[in-house]
């Protein structure tokens with residue numbers, strides 16, 4: 281795409297990983313660094329877009345020219361994304377949103393006891409923000425999801441694209457020492473129209489640029 285192909289467009293990008301509170305000092309989290317989402321936000325801004333970045337628990341500086349909304353949990357991310365989405369031409373859900381949260385967070389720090397060696401924590405499903413966005417989408421709005429998979433990456437990605445109903449789904453392989461926190465990423469951009477574009481290992485900015493190329497084509 282050309283350097284200003286997103287001029288006049290408003291895009292919302294989510295980044296980072298949500299934290300689901302167990303008690304005031306503990307949470308269930310994940311290994312997302314936020315780097316891929318931030319790269320998407322930076323590249324969109326550089327291509328002329330007005331960018332709202334909904335960032336969950338990242339240690340990264342606010343990108344220049346990007347409006348950043350910081351959130352903690354999946355429910356907070358849901359509020360922030362739904363607040364920004366109606367005015368957006370594009371929503372990219374790059375954040376790792378927890379699929380489950382503790383049913384209730386304890387009001388005080390949970391203490392060890394002599395009586396029990398186990399501590400059951402019951403979890404409840406979080407709302408699927410991406411699926412909600414698809415249901416509520418404004419006409420012409422482009423919605424992009426990410427799928428981080430450890431195995432059978434393409435199969436899981438194709439199934440997820442169909443299930444979620446978004447326009448594009450970027451699949452990438454992740455693991456404890458793979459992708460998370462790394463400057464590089466590789467992936468495949470799956471389109472609802474059936475096209476599959478493989479992006480070789482490169483910087484997260486390069487993957488971001490390829491995603492915006494596909495988005496710009498859909499907007500045109």
Ligand code: C5P
Pocket residue numbers: 354373374375376377378379406407408409410411424425426427428
């Ligand atoms: O189902 P899974 O979590 O693998 O789907 C990943 C995609 O769905 C990502 O784009 C993620 O941001 C989004 N998601 C969401 N709300 C959830 C879980 C995932 O929007 N509760």
